[in-house]
Amino acid sequence: MTQIPRPALLLGLAGLIPFLWSAATQLSPALAGWAGQFLSPMFLGAVVGLTYGTVILSFMSGVLWGFATKAEGAEAAIAYGLSVIPALWVFVMVTDASANSTIFLAAGFVGLLLLDAMYSAWGLAPGWWLRLRVMLTVVVLGCLAIPLQA
Numbered sequence: 001m002t003q004i005p006r007p008a009l010l011l012g013l014a015g016l017i018p019f020l021w022s023a024a025t026q027l028s029p030a031l032a033g034w035a036g037q038f039l040s041p042m043f044l045g046a047v048v049g050l051t052y053g054t055v056i057l058s059f060m061s062g063v064l065w066g067f068a069t070k071a072e073g074a075e076a077a078i079a080y081g082l083s084v085i086p087a088l089w090v091f092v093m094v095t096d097a098s099a100n101s102t103i104f105l106a107a108g109f110v111g112l113l114l115l116d117a118m119y120s121a122w123g124l125a126p127g128w129w130l131r132l133r134v135m136l137t138v139v140v141l142g143c144l145a146i147p148l149q150a
Helices: 006-014 017-027 029-036 045-068 073-083 085-093 099-121 129-149
Strands: none
Touching: 006 129, 017 029, 017 045, 017 129, 045 073, 045 085, 045 099, 045 129, 073 085, 073 099, 085 099, 099 129
């Protein structure tokens, strides 16, 4: 196992900001009210978490596709096929700003982590990949759980 490269770590952590903002504006009505003076409702509360989460799951399909380029033969066919699942999942399952869509989005991130583990086990992802993905996924799932607490 190698150390997570600093740029990957910093960009991964920066990618959590919209999820953390979503959680903060859900937990603090005062913050949401203040921010609502300047921002569209799309950038507040559960909506920003759902919107950004759909973007990230689609992005992660592209990352997995990139890892699939390292495979050959039948393994490549499987890796390419699996790589599109997160984007298709979010397209079909996350349809509105409901609790169900939040649960489906969270399930998508759990599924993505399983795919990350598979690609790592196949040697297609860097040695540090799974450590980064576990850390980021735990935070994402925690943030997505907040609107489900009500």
